Amino acid sequence: MKNIIVTFILFSASVNADFIAVSFGGAYGAAQQKYMIDPYVKKTGNKILFENYSGGIAELKAQVESGQVNWDVLDIEYIDLERACSEGMLEPLKLDDLPAGDNGVAARQDFIPNALHECAVGNIVWSIIVGYRDDINQKPQSIADFFDLQKIPGKRAMRKRAQVNLEWALLADGVAREAVYQLLATEQGVRRAFAKLDTIKNNIIWFDSWSQVPQMLNDGSVVMGQSANGRLFDAITKGAKFEILWDGQVYDLDGWAIPKGSKNQKQAWEFIKFSTQSKPLAGMQDVAYGSTRQSSAPYIAESIKPNLPSAHLSVGLKASGEFWADNGEDLGERFLAWQIKK
Known part of the structure; x- marks a missing residue:
């Protein structure tokens, strides 16, 4: 009823x-x-x-x-x-x-x-950035730190889809921004991205909605999380003890x-x-x-203006809709298979 x-x-x-x-x-x-x-x-x-x-x-x-x-x-x-x-x-x-x-x-x-x-x-x-609690002992300085469990222990929040996660994995593995999509278009690049994600797989909490990330950061479920920059900015202006890492931001429209x-x-x-x-x-x-x-x-x-993605383009990657139009279905299926694999 x-x-x-x-x-x-x-x-x-x-x-x-x-x-x-x-x-x-x-x-x-x-x-x-x-x-x-x-x-x-x-x-x-x-x-x-x-x-x-x-x-x-x-x-x-x-x-x-x-x-x-x-x-x-x-x-x-x-x-x-x-x-x-x-x-x-x-x-x-x-x-x-x-x-x-x-x-x-x-x-x-x-x-x-x-x-x-x-x-x-x-x-x-807008952009997808790393948000983190400001009470962690060592704060991230680069996107590589998001994947470094020794330097910064704890759970990470990541959106449940291939887009951006694969780009971040390659950036964290030392790939230059301008080479990310060229490499990700190859089997070698895809395997390299998944191998990097493997290093933190057991410490990832997956989410579907951007609204979940501030909640997870606030209650301590995660120490860092992938977030839309506006979500974190709004939470911070309302008193949340979070900070934003702009390095590795993937910006888009x-x-x-x-x-x-x-x-x-x-x-x-x-x-x-x-x-x-x-x-x-x-x-x-x-x-x-x-x-x-x-x-x-x-x-x-x-x-x-300092809080807008445009102020940090030098440390960011422009998302490629063209790449994902060509590869999204295949990589989406591979990502889902990887995610559920024990």
Whole structure:
């Protein structure tokens, strides 16, 4: 009976909404609600059902292949975007319809490189970093320390997917940033990455949602964890005793996309155009995520800039959506097999 009631409530909410948007929740979702969702609803009167999901393309693929597409707007990580777009899971977008920036510059010139994609409009620049408790005896100085159990004993939190974990393994094993994807495209590189992951496998606690990492750090389940930089920044600003290691950050973009077969594409596209204007994008500074428009710069506080991924690009790696589009299915299966192997 309880499940029936919950299902009815969700169904009723979706019926009353003009469209459904999904993102990652937490402080990031709250910022999107404040600067994108609420202003759009106020301006247009349209109702949005704003839900959370855990990322990746599994749910999206299942909806599209079944013909039961429930979502209308999807916040997608660009590391997944190439594959989702090339495999027909997303609608093509009319990028020339995007409004100019607040500085009057046309959208195609205003958005930063790679932000505009045939299937998505970039909404943040973010990164995956190492977060750690500030009470550990020896603090990590490099990504290699994440894999050094002698130097820093204790459990590590890692997201349950191949992306970034394999890159980190090679970086920690001494591979230069510019050579990571070239090496990972070879069997030798893949084996080397898994061998490095083997060294900490018994000390990994796996997670699905970014919201889990601050909780695990806070309760002492782990001493270090892989995290979205904004999640850690938000926790720290609220008093959590965590610190961020920027070395080895894998930085990327997120963007709004429309699932193939969405029933409310017109409303979805109007929302995307509205929410990717200069000011709404600047609002993501609340969680230390960078804007994808250059015209947002006047709205970014000087005090926040050192906390943005863009301030630490020299020690980071740009995620390659192209690599994962070509290799994601195979490496994803190998990673899952490795993970469950005793």
